[in-house]
Amino acid sequence: MHLTAAVRYELIKECTRTSARAGILHTPHGSFETPIFMPVGTQATVKTMTPEEVRELGAGIILSNTYHLYLRPGSDLVREAGGLHKFMNWPHGILTDSGGFQVFSLGPLRKITEEGVRFKSHIDGSEHFFTPEKSIQIQMDLGADIIMAFDECPPYPAEREYAQKSLEMTTRWAKRCRAAHTREDQALFAITQGGMYADLRKESAARLVELDFPGYGIGGLSVGEPKPLMYEMLDATVPELPKNKARYLMGVGSPDCLWEGVERGVDMFDCVLPTRVARNGLAFTSHGKVVIRNAEHARDFERLDPECSCYTCRHYSRAYLRHLYKAEEILVYRLLTIHNLHMLLNLMRNIRQSILENRFQEAKKAFFDKYGEEKGQ
Amino acid sequence: MHLTAAVRYELIKECTRTSARAGILHTPHGSFETPIFMPVGTQATVKTMTPEEVRELGAGIILSNTYHLYLRPGSDLVREAGGLHKFMNWPHGILTDSGGFQVFSLGPLRKITEEGVRFKSHIDGSEHFFTPEKSIQIQMDLGADIIMAFDECPPYPAEREYAQKSLEMTTRWAKRCRAAHTREDQALFAITQGGMYADLRKESAARLVELDFPGYGIGGLSVGEPKPLMYEMLDATVPELPKNKARYLMGVGSPDCLWEGVERGVDMFDCVLPTRVARNGLAFTSHGKVVIRNAEHARDFERLDPECSCYTCRHYSRAYLRHLYKAEEILVYRLLTIHNLHMLLNLMRNIRQSILENRFQEAKKAFFDKYGEEKGQ
Numbered sequence: 001m002h003l004t005a006a007v008r009y010e011l012i013k014e015c016t017r018t019s020a021r022a023g024i025l026h027t028p029h030g031s032f033e034t035p036i037f038m039p040v041g042t043q044a045t046v047k048t049m050t051p052e053e054v055r056e057l058g059a060g061i062i063l064s065n066t067y068h069l070y071l072r073p074g075s076d077l078v079r080e081a082g083g084l085h086k087f088m089n090w091p092h093g094i095l096t097d098s099g100g101f102q103v104f105s106l107g108p109l110r111k112i113t114e115e116g117v118r119f120k121s122h123i124d125g126s127e128h129f130f131t132p133e134k135s136i137q138i139q140m141d142l143g144a145d146i147i148m149a150f151d152e153c154p155p156y157p158a159e160r161e162y163a164q165k166s167l168e169m170t171t172r173w174a175k176r177c178r179a180a181h182t183r184e185d186q187a188l189f190a191i192t193q194g195g196m197y198a199d200l201r202k203e204s205a206a207r208l209v210e211l212d213f214p215g216y217g218i219g220g221l222s223v224g225e226p227k228p229l230m231y232e233m234l235d236a237t238v239p240e241l242p243k244n245k246a247r248y249l250m251g252v253g254s255p256d257c258l259w260e261g262v263e264r265g266v267d268m269f270d271c272v273l274p275t276r277v278a279r280n281g282l283a284f285t286s287h288g289k290v291v292i293r294n295a296e297h298a299r300d301f302e303r304l305d306p307e308c309s310c311y312t313c314r315h316y317s318r319a320y321l322r323h324l325y326k327a328e329e330i331l332v333y334r335l336l337t338i339h340n341l342h343m344l345l346n347l348m349r350n351i352r353q354s355i356l357e358n359r360f361q362e363a364k365k366a367f368f369d370k371y372g373e374e375k376g377q
Numbered sequence: 378m379h380l381t382a383a384v385r386y387e388l389i390k391e392c393t394r395t396s397a398r399a400g401i402l403h404t405p406h407g408s409f410e411t412p413i414f415m416p417v418g419t420q421a422t423v424k425t426m427t428p429e430e431v432r433e434l435g436a437g438i439i440l441s442n443t444y445h446l447y448l449r450p451g452s453d454l455v456r457e458a459g460g461l462h463k464f465m466n467w468p469h470g471i472l473t474d475s476g477g478f479q480v481f482s483l484g485p486l487r488k489i490t491e492e493g494v495r496f497k498s499h500i501d502g503s504e505h506f507f508t509p510e511k512s513i514q515i516q517m518d519l520g521a522d523i524i525m526a527f528d529e530c531p532p533y534p535a536e537r538e539y540a541q542k543s544l545e546m547t548t549r550w551a552k553r554c555r556a557a558h559t560r561e562d563q564a565l566f567a568i569t570q571g572g573m574y575a576d577l578r579k580e581s582a583a584r585l586v587e588l589d590f591p592g593y594g595i596g597g598l599s600v601g602e603p604k605p606l607m608y609e610m611l612d613a614t615v616p617e618l619p620k621n622k623a624r625y626l627m628g629v630g631s632p633d634c635l636w637e638g639v640e641r642g643v644d645m646f647d648c649v650l651p652t653r654v655a656r657n658g659l660a661f662t663s664h665g666k667v668v669i670r671n672a673e674h675a676r677d678f679e680r681l682d683p684e685c686s687c688y689t690c691r692h693y694s695r696a697y698l699r700h701l702y703k704a705e706e707i708l709v710y711r712l713l714t715i716h717n718l719h720m721l722l723n724l725m726r727n728i729r730q731s732i733l734e735n736r737f738q739e740a741k742k743a744f745f746d747k748y749g750e751e752k753g754q
Contacts (some may be wrong), residue, residue: 044700048687048707069586073675073700080698081678300452301458311427315466319458323421323450330425330707 007146007187007214009034009246009267015360019238019265022355025061027093027145029085030186032060032247035262037348038095038270039341043068044078044088047275048334049341051090057310057338058345061093061145063270066138067102071121075141083143094144095270098135098177100151100191101219110142112152114169122196132176138181141159148217150175153189156224164193167204174208189215189248196229198236205240215246218266222252231260238265255284255347255371259364262351273376274344278336281325284343288372290318299321308319311335312340383521384591385413385625386644392737396615396642399732402438402623404522405562406462409437411623412639414630414725415472415647416718417457420445420456421465424652425711426718428467434687434715436471438522440647440691443515444479448498448505452518460520471521472647475512477528477568477626478596489529491546509553517560525594525627526554528552528568533601540572544581551585566625567594573606575613582617592623595643608637611743615642632661632724633749636741639728651721655713658702661720662687665749667695669713674699687719734736 012022030083039054042065046054054062064084067074081087084094097184103110103119116131135150139364150172154163154206176189181188190213195202208216218237219229230245234249246267255270261269274284282292285305290297292304300318312321312335324332347367354363387401400411410680412674416431419442423431431439441461446452456465460571461471480487480496487496493508497502500502531540543651546614558565567590571577585593587750598607611626623644629635630648638646650660660667662682667674669681689698701709724744731740 043704043706044697045706045708048711050708073696077676077696080676081694087694087697089697137637170381178725206639297453299457317464319450319454320421320464320466322645323454327420327449328419329422330710333428334425334427334711335708 003134005214006185007246009215009244011243013356015355016358018263018360019266020351020355020360021267022352023246023267025093025267027061027187029091029093029145030060030095033349034267035258035348035351036060036268037258038063039091040064040270040275042272043072043090044084046341047279047335048330048337051088053338054090054341055092057341059092059341060203061095061268062090063095063097063144064088064144065099066096066101066135066142068095068176069142070099070138071123072249075138079141079143085143093210095146095356096139096142096144096148097250098139098148098150098191099130100135100148101153104153104155105129106327109213114172116150121349132173133180136177136188140181140186140265141147142188143183144186146187146189146215147181149188149190149213151193151219153193153220153223154195156196160194160197160200161208163193163197163200166195167200167207169202171207174211174213176209178213187214187215187216189246191217191219191250192241193220194233194236194237195220196225196233201233201236202240205237209240209242213245215248216241217250219250220256221249227257227260230257231264234261234264234266251343255344256368256373257354258344258347259351259367263356263364274340275337275364278340279333281332281336284340286343286370292318292321292325292332294322304339305343308339308343312339312342320368327337334370381654382591383562384623386592386621390733391646392732393735395640395737397639397728397732397737398642398644400609401622401727402470402644404438404564406468406470406522407437409470410726411644412633412635412725412728413437413645414721415440417441417647417652418465418467419649420449420511421461423714423718424656425707425714427446430715431467431718432469434718435726436469436718437487437573438472438645439467439522440472440478441465441519441738442472442476443512443519444476446519447476447515452515454536455520456520462520465500470523472523473516473519473521473524473525474627475516475527475568476507476528477512477525480507481530481532491549493527495749497613506668509550510557513554513557513565518560519562519564520560523564523566523592524558526565526567528570528596530570530597530600531572535572537572537574537577540570540577543572544570544577544584547581548584548588550590551590551672555588555590558644564591566594566623568594568596568616568627569618571608571610571614572597573602574617575609578610578613579617582614584664586617590622592625593618593624594627596627598626598632604634604637607634608641611638611641611643630721632721633745633750635721635724636728637733640737640741644679649719652714655717656710658697658713660713661717663720663747666709669709670702671696671699681716682720685716685720686740687715689719
């Protein structure tokens with residue numbers, strides 16, 4: 001038996017009217033309540049934040065990127081430093097992606113074969129070759145608690161034939177990843193694909209479940225498709241996944257998608273959205289989005305979100321935040337990142353509580369009544 | 378009697394062999410031990426830092442810039458927000474400069490007459506006119522504890538005749554400033570000038586002391602002259618200033634200059650240096666300067682400064698800091714700012730302690746034996 005029990009999903013409570021569920025994810029670096037949102041620390045730092053601040057907001061696991069860390073500073077260097085947890089001063093959970101999505105995103109800079117993906121670095125144009133084995137080696141060097149199988153992510157839109165062939169290769173790659181993975185203090189999750197074809201989604205999930213991984217990513221979504229189509233693909237995928245394993249919707253994290261994902265049985269999410277838009281001056285609030293640079297906030301001495309208890313909202317006015325933004329002061333990127341992460345992490349806590357109290361749907365409706373609907377993707 | 382007792386300098390201990398002295402500066406927002414280094418928060422934020430972090434490092438007073446805040450967000454807006462302390466969430470001491478040095482620094486963008494200075498905004502090119510009265514009005518709107526008289530700062534080098542005329546105008550402007558100043562919860566400090574002419578320095582100080590201000594800035598230094606010349610000018614100026622008033626050497630803050638300034642009787646310093654160089658990857662350590670981007674640090678898993686107890690040194694390696702710097706991650710600007718401010722604020726505490734224990738000169742020698750000498754400016 002090759003699988004380790006490094007990471008275990010414990011189901012605590014299922015919603016009686018939806019597929020939403022509350023659980024606990026046990027890892028070598030702590031146990032974390034699900035559903036969970038994982039802030040993204042692409043280059044071994046959640047942008048603008050110290051690890052202590054991220055933890056204080058309630059984050060349990062963060063995501064870091066294999067592709068980026070492989071290129072800089074190098075996974076060998078991180079291994080020498082004692083692994084990613086120590087290198088970046090984050091003693092809690094870490095998940096690394098496989099690099100599959102990043103090299104896919106390079107577009108013309110990469111070439112995919114059965115063996116792996118040849119690509120050029122976005123930093124210096126140097127040529128590299130990722131195989132399933134290489135991705136696993138890098139992720140073992142980094143030492144995250146959860147690592148992801150190297151997958152191929154079809155573009156949107158993709159022909160059915162492409163999606164079919166791609167999911168088959170992703171399945172073969174998942175097997176190669178497992179064969180290459182030897183660290184017993186990490187769990188290797190597989191990634192389901194299948195493009196935007198419900199039956200292929202089902203097939204991908206079924207074939208990977210047969211291989212019995214300790215957790216499953218749902219990949220290839222939020223790649224340009226309309227949100228209803230993404231939800232359809234979730235509806236096709238999640239019922240195929242075992243109840244006693246964690247389900248992770250990759251790269252998704254807007255407030256509306258978190259609700260919709262949890263409703264369909266997803267346990268884990270990650271997304272650069274809250275941190276990236278913060279640096280562009282956009283805040284998620286209980287009443288929808290706020291663009292802080294707008295002139296209407298120039299003399300608005302109220303807090304960003306009257307219902308928010310985060311550090312930013314407790315201490316600063318919209319007028320001050322707007323001033324900092326116009327003056328391009330680093331502090332504003334920090335303050336908006338704190339606010340947005342707090343908003344999403346707090347949202348996840350509230351969602352979980354509503355599941356425990358069997359009022360998920362009412363909580364969802366109450367949220368959107370205030371927040372407003374979001375259209376499109 | 379127009380002078381207020383808003384700010385008072387209390388002399389605690391004089392060094393028996395040098396002019397160094399330890400004291401306490403009492404302000405409406407707290408009492409702070411001197412000699413003191415004031416971090417600079419040009420645009421109502423100490424770059425990259427929260428106010429709580431600045432305070433935790435031991436800072437008591439920060440400096441903010443009249444010229445910058447007048448242009449953006451506007452001093453009327455800051456007044457509406459309840460003043461600068463409230464606007465920026467800093468309930469401790471604040472000193473604002475007068476804008477004199479900033480408009481001087483604009484070079485060809487400004488024109489000086491007896492009435493005041495006409496200048497163009499560095500932000501949008503719009504035309505503005507600062508007079509002593511205008512500078513005081515803005516500073517009253519901002520509401521700092523200590524405000525500075527509007528002065529004219531001669532360039533380096535400057536002809537004697539220019540320096541003479543300039544100090545005379547600065548004296549007349551100081552009188553106009555005082556006449557315009559009506560807030561009793563602020564203290565207005567005068568600024569001594571005199572170029573690089575010892576007798577003019579003495580004259581400027583004597584004429585302003587005659588007017589009996591509650592404190593004295595020493596301006597027009599660190600403007601390009603060699604350091605020994607700056608020290609000469611301090612030697613000429615400080616003995617003219619009264620013992621029961623604070624002496625503030627404006628815009629100076631490298632470790633060596635702090636020692637030399639304190640030795641000559643200076644109580645207060647401010648400088649963008651520690652925060653600015655931090656953002657360029659330069660750290661002050663007990664063993665001299667460290668340029669973090671250098672390749673030698675790539676696999677150096679030791680702390681930045683083995684003798685430092687700051688947050689950065691306790692939690693991160695040089696290798697990690699270098700990685701963040703190469704990756705242009707905001708966290709590194711924070712971590713190096715924390716370190717550099719800690720280094721200077723801690724240095725000032727140690728200097729003060731050495732004065733109290735009458736071992737200033739030994740402490741100075743011990744510091745430079747490790748830190749190394751700095752040449753020129």
